[in-house]
Amino acid sequence: MEDGRGFARRHVTPEHCSRLPSMHLSGSAHINPAGELVIGGLPAPELAERFGTPLFVYDEALIREQCRRFHRALQKTGLDHQVSYASKAFLCRALARLMAEEGLGLDVVSGGELYTALAAGFDPAHIHLHGNNKLDSELRRALAAGVGCYVVDSLDEVARLNTLAGELGTRARCLLRVTPGVEAHTHDFIQTGAADSKFGLNLASGQASEALRAMLQAEWLDVLGVHFHIGSQIFGTEGTRAALARVLAWLAGEREHSGFAARVLNIGGGFGIRYTGADQPQPLEDLLAEVAAALRAGAAEHRLPLPQLWLEPGRSIVGEAGWTLYTVGTVKQIPGVRNYVSVDGGMSDHLRTALYGADYEVALANRMHGAPQGTYTVVGKLCESGDVVARDKPLPEPRHGDLLAVSCTGAYHYAMSSRYNAMLRPAVVFVKDGEAREVVRRETYDDLLRGQLD
Numbered sequence: 491m492e493d494g495r496g497f498a499r500r501h502v503t504p505e506h507c508s509r510l511p512s513m514h515l516s517g518s519a520h521i522n523p524a525g526e527l528v529i530g531g532l533p534a535p536e537l538a539e540r541f542g543t544p545l546f547v548y549d550e551a552l553i554r555e556q557c558r559r560f561h562r563a564l565q566k567t568g569l570d571h572q573v574s575y576a577s578k579a580f581l582c583r584a585l586a587r588l589m590a591e592e593g594l595g596l597d598v599v600s601g602g603e604l605y606t607a608l609a610a611g612f613d614p615a616h617i618h619l620h621g622n623n624k625l626d627s628e629l630r631r632a633l634a635a636g637v638g639c640y641v642v643d644s645l646d647e648v649a650r651l652n653t654l655a656g657e658l659g660t661r662a663r664c665l666l667r668v669t670p671g672v673e674a675h676t677h678d679f680i681q682t683g684a685a686d687s688k689f690g691l692n693l694a695s696g697q698a699s700e701a702l703r704a705m706l707q708a709e710w711l712d713v714l715g716v717h718f719h720i721g722s723q724i725f726g727t728e729g730t731r732a733a734l735a736r737v738l739a740w741l742a743g744e745r746e747h748s749g750f751a752a753r754v755l756n757i758g759g760g761f762g763i764r765y766t767g768a769d770q771p772q773p774l775e776d777l778l779a780e781v782a783a784a785l786r787a788g789a790a791e792h793r794l795p796l797p798q799l800w801l802e803p804g805r806s807i808v809g810e811a812g813w814t815l816y817t818v819g820t821v822k823q824i825p826g827v828r829n830y831v832s833v834d835g836g837m838s839d840h841l842r843t844a845l846y847g848a849d850y851e852v853a854l855a856n857r858m859h860g861a862p863q864g865t866y867t868v869v870g871k872l873c874e875s876g877d878v879v880a881r882d883k884p885l886p887e888p889r890h891g892d893l894l895a896v897s898c899t900g901a902y903h904y905a906m907s908s909r910y911n912a913m914l915r916p917a918v919v920f921v922k923d924g925e926a927r928e929v930v931r932r933e934t935y936d937d938l939l940r941g942q943l944d
């Protein structure tokens with residue numbers, strides 16, 4: 491059976507297992523006859539030996555396939571479209587280049603992301619700058635570089651962007667970010683479309699209208715259209731369709747008021763992925779078909795010209811392609827309470843469990859066929875009780891030196907890593923067809939001291 495991406499759908503359930511442990515193997519991942527996890531044609535133990543652990547491993551073919559899937563699915567909708575990768579999910583120069591090769595734009599939210607994208611040689615015309623508090627220095631750099639689109643997030647930004655663009659004598663193409671007042675069914679921390687949000691301008695209060703009118707009058711701004719993003723790790727299209735309905739109705743009112751017709755509607759990212767069996771994402775193709783149908787119907791209902799559909803997915807492009815490999819250290823069994831297995835990283839490279847209570851599948855990458863002998867809570871080595879990677883997971887009895895793999899760590903892991911406890915950030919490798927290339931080197935103790943003054 492295929493998973494819609496041309497990859498065989500595989501799910502590993504260790505033999506003799508009564509407790510249904512199992513790990514879903516996405517993309518190129520499979521198990522070799524030696525019982526080792528293989529990603530991109532390379533056995534995980536070999537990668538760990540060569541690059542050390544903790545290690546982030548990206549299945550390059552799967553990243554590329556996800557990009558192509560977005561293109562194909564959008565093409566099929568028949569709408570004019572554009573897809574930009576939300577680089578907050580994971581960015582390095584190699585990834586920015588990969589996105590350029592796959593024909594995606596780049597959405598950046600800070601001077602640092604912009605700097606990285608430009609350092610990769612990414613065409614600034616295909617970069618979008620986001621942010622609820624864009625600094626003047628960031629706007630200046632973006633304007634000087636020729637960034638292709640600004641997603642205006644506040645009334646204050648309208649005036650500042652206009653002034654700075656005028657000073658540089660360059661026009662700024664922009665979208666207005668609105669909050670449609672729709673609750674997305676996801677973790678509170680990652681929903682962004684409700685009226686009570688630090689992002690965007692609220693439709694219901696009239697602030698969005700005020701901002702749009704100011705933008706239309708601003709001498710140096712070219713207003714392309716509107717943006718909303720209701721949240722992340724969302725399943726289904728109910729929230730997006732509700733948001734679309736509100737935004738289109740609002741746009742109809744604005745058109746009556748000023749004659750403004752949006753050429754672009756950017757609905758952000760947010761497409762949910764499968765972290766564990768509890769997540770059941772619908773195929774991307776179906777989601778985009780539903781969104782496109784809702785957009786066509788809504789535009790027709792309000793007699794609006796059909797805008798281009800722009801997307802900015804992050805997690806769904808890189809999430810399932812990423813793996814973390816850790817080396818097992820201490821194993822501690824507290825009779826009648828819990829078994830703990832400690833690894834050589836933790837919340838410094840894997841924050842989502844501590845932050846959102848996120849769940850992950852784990853396996854011993856050097857003994858994938860081992861039958862589970864108990865449940866183990868995988869913890870890191872940081873000085874926090876909340877430093878948990880995955881709770882109560884069925885595993886063969888882990889031994890010191892085993893290799894533990896966590897799947898689906900491609901999005902918001904390296905990107906949210908920290909140096910808490912003076913931990914060093916792991917290396918990142920891209921693997922494909924039996925070749926590995928290191929794209930981010932492991933930090934060293936010298937990196938910790940760099941920037942410190944005596």
Ligand SMILES: Cc1ncc(COP(=O)(O)O)c(C=O)c1O
Nearest residue numbers: 576719722723759760803804805
């Ligand atoms: C404005 C905006 N666009 C795009 C994204 C990317 O979202 P995701 O990684 O869920 O696709 C985010 C993050 O939630 C966002 O805030």
Ligand SMILES: N[C@@H](CCCC[NH3+])C(=O)O
Nearest residue numbers: 680682722723842901902
């Ligand atoms: N960091 C979040 C997503 C952030 C969304 C950005 N708007 C996560 O890991 O799920």
